[in-house]
Amino acid sequence: MMSLRKTILSNFLEDIWNRGLEDKLSEYLAPEYVIHHDPGDPWHGKTLDIDGFRQRLLVSRAPFPDQRFDIQDMLEDGDKIAISWLWQATHVGELAGIPATGRVIHMSGLTIYSFSGDRLSGHWQMVDRLGVFQQLSAS
Amino acid sequence: MMSLRKTILSNFLEDIWNRGLEDKLSEYLAPEYVIHHDPGDPWHGKTLDIDGFRQRLLVSRAPFPDQRFDIQDMLEDGDKIAISWLWQATHVGELAGIPATGRVIHMSGLTIYSFSGDRLSGHWQMVDRLGVFQQLSAS
Numbered sequence: 001m002m003s004l005r006k007t008i009l010s011n012f013l014e015d016i017w018n019r020g021l022e023d024k025l026s027e028y029l030a031p032e033y034v035i036h037h038d039p040g041d042p043w044h045g046k047t048l049d050i051d052g053f054r055q056r057l058l059v060s061r062a063p064f065p066d067q068r069f070d071i072q073d074m075l076e077d078g079d080k081i082a083i084s085w086l087w088q089a090t091h092v093g094e095l096a097g098i099p100a101t102g103r104v105i106h107m108s109g110l111t112i113y114s115f116s117g118d119r120l121s122g123h124w125q126m127v128d129r130l131g132v133f134q135q136l137s138a139s
Numbered sequence: 140m141m142s143l144r145k146t147i148l149s150n151f152l153e154d155i156w157n158r159g160l161e162d163k164l165s166e167y168l169a170p171e172y173v174i175h176h177d178p179g180d181p182w183h184g185k186t187l188d189i190d191g192f193r194q195r196l197l198v199s200r201a202p203f204p205d206q207r208f209d210i211q212d213m214l215e216d217g218d219k220i221a222i223s224w225l226w227q228a229t230h231v232g233e234l235a236g237i238p239a240t241g242r243v244i245h246m247s248g249l250t251i252y253s254f255s256g257d258r259l260s261g262h263w264q265m266v267d268r269l270g271v272f273q274q275l276s277a278s
Binding site for chain 2: 128
C-alpha cells in the first residue's frame with residue numbers, strides 16, 4: 001500500500017499539473033515553497049507563496065494544456081520523496097520564442113520533493129530540456 | 140549513520156567516477172548492469188557486463204579526468220537509492236565533436252540506482268546536458 005505522502009504527491013501531480021486544478025493548490029502546498037534547483041525553470045532558486053506558485057502553474061501549463069506526468073518510480077526517505085517520470089503534451093502555445101507547433105512532445109525527468117508535515121514545501125529537479133528543444137526545433 | 144547501501148553508493152561514486160579506479164568495478168557491479176534511461180548517454184537502454192561498463196567509464200572520463208561528483212541528497216527505499224548531485228570537471232579532451240576548451244564545466248543531475256544485494260545493477264538518470272553544451276559552446 002502507498003504511504004500517505006506518496007499518495008499526496010501522486011494526487012498533487014494529477015490534480016495540479018495534469019488537470020490544472022489551481023483552486024486545489026492551497027490543499028497541497030506549504031505557505032512557502034522553495035525551488036531549490038531546477039535549471040531552465042524561470043523560478044529556479046525562488047521561494048513562492050501560493051499565489052506565486054499559481055502564477056508558475058498558469059505560465060508553465062499555457063503552451064501544454066493537455067500535459068500528463070506519468071510517475072515511473074517513487075522513493076520515500078525521511079521528509080523527501082524522489083520520483084522519476086515521463087511526460088507528454090501537445091505544443092499549442094508559444095514557448096521560449098517558439099510558436100505553437102502542434103507537435104506531441106515527450107519529456108522525462110527526476111524530482112526530489114520536500115514535505116513539511118503533509119504539505120509540499122519545495123523541490124530539486126532535472127528535466128530533459130535539451131530533448132524538448134530538439135523536438136520543437138526539428139524540421 | 141549511513142545505511143550499508145548508501146555507503147556503498149557513496150564509495151562507488153568516489154572510487155569509480157571521481158578517481159577512475161577501474162580495477163574496483165568488480166567489487167561494485169552486479170554481473171549485468173542495465174542503463175534503463177539516460178538521455179544523451181551513448182549507452183542509454185543498454186545492458187552492460189563489467190567489461191562493457193569499464194569501456195563506458197573510460198570513454199566518459201577521457202575528456203574530464205579530474206571530474207568530481209558531489210552528492211547533495213540520498214533517498215533509499217526498497218532496493219533503490221535516489222541521489223541528487225553536482226559535478227564539475229576541466230574539459231581537456233574532445234567531446235561530441237567539440238575539442239578541449241580547458242574550461243571548468245559545471246553540471247547537475249539526479250540518478251536512481253538499483254541494487255541487487257550489495258551490488259549496483261542499473262540506473263535511471265537525468266543530467267543537465269543542455270547546460271554542459273551551453274558552457275562548452277559559449278564564446
